[in-house]
Amino acid sequence: MKNTLQIKNILRQQPIHSEITISGWLKSKRDSKKLSFLDVSDGSSLSGLQVIAENTLANYNNQITKLTTGCSLTVRGTLLPSPAKGQEVELHAADIQVHGWADPEEYPLQKKRHSFEFLRSIAHLRGRTNSLGAVARIRSRLSYAVHHFFQERGFFQIHTPIITTSDCEGAGDMFTVTALDLDQLCTNGTVDFSKDFFGSPARLTVSGQLEAEAYALALGNVYTFGPTFRAENSHTSRHLAEFWMVEPEMAFCDLQGDMDLAEEMLKFLINDCLENCAEDIALFAQFIDKKLMDKLDNVLQHDFARISYTEAVLELEKSAKHFDFPVKWGIDLQSEHERFLAENLMQRPVIVTDYPKSIKPVYMRLNDDEKTVAAMDILFPGIGEIIGGSQREERFDQLESAMTDADVAAGDYQWYLDLRRYGTVPHAGFGLGFERIIQFITGMGNIRDVIAFPRTPGSA
Amino acid sequence: MKNTLQIKNILRQQPIHSEITISGWLKSKRDSKKLSFLDVSDGSSLSGLQVIAENTLANYNNQITKLTTGCSLTVRGTLLPSPAKGQEVELHAADIQVHGWADPEEYPLQKKRHSFEFLRSIAHLRGRTNSLGAVARIRSRLSYAVHHFFQERGFFQIHTPIITTSDCEGAGDMFTVTALDLDQLCTNGTVDFSKDFFGSPARLTVSGQLEAEAYALALGNVYTFGPTFRAENSHTSRHLAEFWMVEPEMAFCDLQGDMDLAEEMLKFLINDCLENCAEDIALFAQFIDKKLMDKLDNVLQHDFARISYTEAVLELEKSAKHFDFPVKWGIDLQSEHERFLAENLMQRPVIVTDYPKSIKPVYMRLNDDEKTVAAMDILFPGIGEIIGGSQREERFDQLESAMTDADVAAGDYQWYLDLRRYGTVPHAGFGLGFERIIQFITGMGNIRDVIAFPRTPGSA
Numbered sequence: 001m002k003n004t005l006q007i008k009n010i011l012r013q014q015p016i017h018s019e020i021t022i023s024g025w026l027k028s029k030r031d032s033k034k035l036s037f038l039d040v041s042d043g044s045s046l047s048g049l050q051v052i053a054e055n056t057l058a059n060y061n062n063q064i065t066k067l068t069t070g071c072s073l074t075v076r077g078t079l080l081p082s083p084a085k086g087q088e089v090e091l092h093a094a095d096i097q098v099h100g101w102a103d104p105e106e107y108p109l110q111k112k113r114h115s116f117e118f119l120r121s122i123a124h125l126r127g128r129t130n131s132l133g134a135v136a137r138i139r140s141r142l143s144y145a146v147h148h149f150f151q152e153r154g155f156f157q158i159h160t161p162i163i164t165t166s167d168c169e170g171a172g173d174m175f176t177v178t179a180l181d182l183d184q185l186c187t188n189g190t191v192d193f194s195k196d197f198f199g200s201p202a203r204l205t206v207s208g209q210l211e212a213e214a215y216a217l218a219l220g221n222v223y224t225f226g227p228t229f230r231a232e233n234s235h236t237s238r239h240l241a242e243f244w245m246v247e248p249e250m251a252f253c254d255l256q257g258d259m260d261l262a263e264e265m266l267k268f269l270i271n272d273c274l275e276n277c278a279e280d281i282a283l284f285a286q287f288i289d290k291k292l293m294d295k296l297d298n299v300l301q302h303d304f305a306r307i308s309y310t311e312a313v314l315e316l317e318k319s320a321k322h323f324d325f326p327v328k329w330g331i332d333l334q335s336e337h338e339r340f341l342a343e344n345l346m347q348r349p350v351i352v353t354d355y356p357k358s359i360k361p362v363y364m365r366l367n368d369d370e371k372t373v374a375a376m377d378i379l380f381p382g383i384g385e386i387i388g389g390s391q392r393e394e395r396f397d398q399l400e401s402a403m404t405d406a407d408v409a410a411g412d413y414q415w416y417l418d419l420r421r422y423g424t425v426p427h428a429g430f431g432l433g434f435e436r437i438i439q440f441i442t443g444m445g446n447i448r449d450v451i452a453f454p455r456t457p458g459s460a
Numbered sequence: 461m462k463n464t465l466q467i468k469n470i471l472r473q474q475p476i477h478s479e480i481t482i483s484g485w486l487k488s489k490r491d492s493k494k495l496s497f498l499d500v501s502d503g504s505s506l507s508g509l510q511v512i513a514e515n516t517l518a519n520y521n522n523q524i525t526k527l528t529t530g531c532s533l534t535v536r537g538t539l540l541p542s543p544a545k546g547q548e549v550e551l552h553a554a555d556i557q558v559h560g561w562a563d564p565e566e567y568p569l570q571k572k573r574h575s576f577e578f579l580r581s582i583a584h585l586r587g588r589t590n591s592l593g594a595v596a597r598i599r600s601r602l603s604y605a606v607h608h609f610f611q612e613r614g615f616f617q618i619h620t621p622i623i624t625t626s627d628c629e630g631a632g633d634m635f636t637v638t639a640l641d642l643d644q645l646c647t648n649g650t651v652d653f654s655k656d657f658f659g660s661p662a663r664l665t666v667s668g669q670l671e672a673e674a675y676a677l678a679l680g681n682v683y684t685f686g687p688t689f690r691a692e693n694s695h696t697s698r699h700l701a702e703f704w705m706v707e708p709e710m711a712f713c714d715l716q717g718d719m720d721l722a723e724e725m726l727k728f729l730i731n732d733c734l735e736n737c738a739e740d741i742a743l744f745a746q747f748i749d750k751k752l753m754d755k756l757d758n759v760l761q762h763d764f765a766r767i768s769y770t771e772a773v774l775e776l777e778k779s780a781k782h783f784d785f786p787v788k789w790g791i792d793l794q795s796e797h798e799r800f801l802a803e804n805l806m807q808r809p810v811i812v813t814d815y816p817k818s819i820k821p822v823y824m825r826l827n828d829d830e831k832t833v834a835a836m837d838i839l840f841p842g843i844g845e846i847i848g849g850s851q852r853e854e855r856f857d858q859l860e861s862a863m864t865d866a867d868v869a870a871g872d873y874q875w876y877l878d879l880r881r882y883g884t885v886p887h888a889g890f891g892l893g894f895e896r897i898i899q900f901i902t903g904m905g906n907i908r909d910v911i912a913f914p915r916t917p918g919s920a
Contacts, residue, residue: 004712006614006680023712024680025883042711043679044614072883074712099712100854100884107882124671124875125882127678136679140616147607154466154504156600161913162622162664162687163635163702165920175623175657176642177635177664179691182651191642197635197691197701198920204622204637211584211913218587219503219596220466220484227622227686231639231657241657242623251502252464252483252534252559394560415584422567422585423485423532424560453621453671460623460658 289443389430749903849890
């Protein structure tokens with residue numbers, strides 16, 4: 001059995017009068033006197049193909065008339081121009097084979113609208129719906145676009161480790177990985193990790209950055225694209241315990257080059273998606289967010305605004321707007337501040353740079369003012385922070401003293417200090433939360449609906 | 461600071477008489493009377509660029525003459541034809557900026573051969589060596605080729621979950637993921653997982669197959685490409701605790717279509733790599749495996765042999781060869797058997813099909829003989845199994861009874877049975893161990909040397 005022609009390609013190429021074979025699932029059926037109209041989808045595109053099944057088919061009475069939503073079929077027939085509105089071609093069936101049934105009393109995906117919350121409870125089936133199928137196609141295309149963007153620019157992908165003993169952000173909230181039998185574990189406050197698989201405590205990575213830095217200082221330009229983890233007990237629509245991150249890292253690059261690349265990448269991803277997933281995006285623009293196309297255009301048509309944290313704080317203080325978290329220099333910007341900057345003040349994407357060193361990780365490069373670091377966050381209207389990045393501290397002495405100040409055990413990071421000991425260079429990078437860009441492009445409100453099988457507190 | 465031109469592109473385009481700027485690391489230096497020859501590499505290619513630094517440079521005496529292997533530089537100059545053998549161009553420096561030094565007393569990567577074992581102990585630096593740098597470039601290209609292969613054929617990438625409660629292979633040997641504080645954990649034989657992050661025991665995935673099946677039955681053709689894990693206490697050169705797998709899954713596809721796709725994919729990956737990484741592959745053919753090109757050609761030039769397990773066992777029994785594990789119908793083929801089949805008997809890749817059901821997972825489709833299942837393993841000369849796949853059991857009753865026979869708790873797999881309950885279709889897929897194909901293409905003997913930061917017992 002070979003793969004048959006995808007409906008996406010049939011609709012594109014329209015091989016009129018050819019005999020073709022398609023396989024897919026029934027979306028809906030309408031019977032008239034002498035024939036039935038079957039709307040068949042194979043998941044390759046939002047649009048299905050209309051199949052005309054005449055009552056002269058051998059299995060018309062005992063099978064075709066009994067088909068319901070979700071049944072699987074293979075149809076052989078001739079493609080002809082369609083007289084019907086809204087479609088250019090239709091398939092006149094010579095033969096229809098039924099593979100699987102879907103009892104309409106039991107199958108939960110009958111043709112009607114389902115809430116996203118309900119669909120989350122049947123994650124293994126929800127990819128068959130229009131909206132979640134479209135999300136999956138867009139996610140796949142965006143993933144390919146990420147690779148395309150970096151590889152064509154001479155970046156090498158590094159598969160950085162998932163299991164790690166580093167703690168990049170000092171974030172806490174990491175998952176423990178162990179091969180110990182927890183049922184047999186009884187401790188008095190100290191687990192003997194020498195008996196564990198790795199011989200020491202191991203965790204799930206929160207970022208591939210540190211390891212990517214090692215390879216940037218070997219190969220020049222690299223990127224990672226893989227799963228990362230936070231054991232944060234957040235029940236919001238913005239957080240996942242397992243999510244995918246894109247993290248480029250560039251040798252011989254400063255904050256300016258970092259921002260330029262990030263802006264170029266975001267525009268590339270959106271453009272690529274508009275070109276290759278137009279039909280799916282139109283679905284979201286119609287049903288999920290009426291202003292979606294304007295929001296995407298707003299990003300594509302403007303240079304991103306660039307202001308320093310210090311300027312941003314001044315602007316926020318000047319504004320008449322009341323914030324729940326009062327603004328003053330030194331605070332971490334909250335979502336309400338970020339959105340005000342992007343949505344009200346600038347009305348386009350904003351890159352905020354040079355944050356106070358006290359609120360940023362130790363690896364960020366200290367500016368000459370000795371109060372701020374060469375950090376940058378990209379804030380999108382409607383979504384807030386979508387990218388965080390920085391120029392890294394490439395000077396051995398500065399990095400070591402920042403570690404001391406922050407109580408980081410330098411002993412665990414000798415390998416990281418080695419990168420500054422031997423042939424150190426200015427370098428920079430950033431992290432893109434992959435689900436955030438999918439949310440932005442689709443307008444989907446809940447991050448759990450842009451990943452196939454979301455992991456959240458209480459749910460794996 | 462912008463990214464400068466990559467040396468790879470300079471060597472390809474040869475913009476003679478242009479003023480260019482490069483950044484990179486010193487590989488070696490040779491001084492003559494009035495000038496120094498610097499071999500500078502930026503990691504974009506195996507070849508570096510020769511820089512001519514005359515003693516008229518302002519920092520010649522106090523910096524250039526003191527440069528040693530591993531120092532980082534930015535060089536501005538004019539590209540000219542080179543009179544020297546083995547290179548077509550060289551860069552005449554107008555200005556050289558030194559970014560970082562590398563004390564030759566301390567820097568471990570002096571210009572000499574290092575054992576791979578030693579290099580494993582400095583994983584953060586080993587990407588700077590010729591061989592490990594070449595591995596990293598090939599790995600990145602192969603990764604891109606995987607995406608290219610599937611996306612251009614209409615497959616959608618699915619990011620299947622890393623943290624899971626499924627156990628695809630019944631493999632045991634899975635890592636536990638927990639947010640419980642192990643130091644405070646004291647149990648009497650039963651951990652209260654309701655207090656853990658996910659509210660139930662969670663593990664690191666060994667395969668994305670089951671979840672990929674859910675999306676194949678929604679979108680048609682899908683693939684996964686992500687990290688998978690085994691907590692197997694293997695200290696061999698063939699096993700990692702964390703490795704990357706490529707797993708396509710196709711709806712409306714049987715074992716025949718599955719084998720065809722796998723063979724096409726393997727040939728595509730090797731061809732793509734030969735075209736795009738010729739210089740790096742030549743390095744391995746020269747220093748690691750003199751027969752490498754013949755081995756790659758052998759795969760490309762032949763149709764893969766296809767024999768059933770039953771035939772294979774007969775052939776092994778007929779052969780005069782002595783095996784440590786005696787052969788008889790029903791055994792799992794051992795590495796010695798697999799290699800004999802591919803290397804001696806067929807002298808090319810072999811696909812062995814239709815294994816006894818007793819040695820394969822329950823999800824494989826039962827053949828009409830009711831003794832074998834529609835499985836396939838692809839065996840490569842010199843490496844053994846590189847791909848394992850199967851047609852999946854799409855018939856509800858057969859799957860349920862196979863689960864019962866194998867003592868799989870069907871209650872945990874209702875979602876998986878749902879895929880057979882509603883619109884089931886014939887479908888098939890396979891798994892490629894990504895490190896195995898890199899080993900095959902590079903000839904690298906130890907799997908720990910084809911992944912940036914290997915995770916093995918005792919080492920994270």
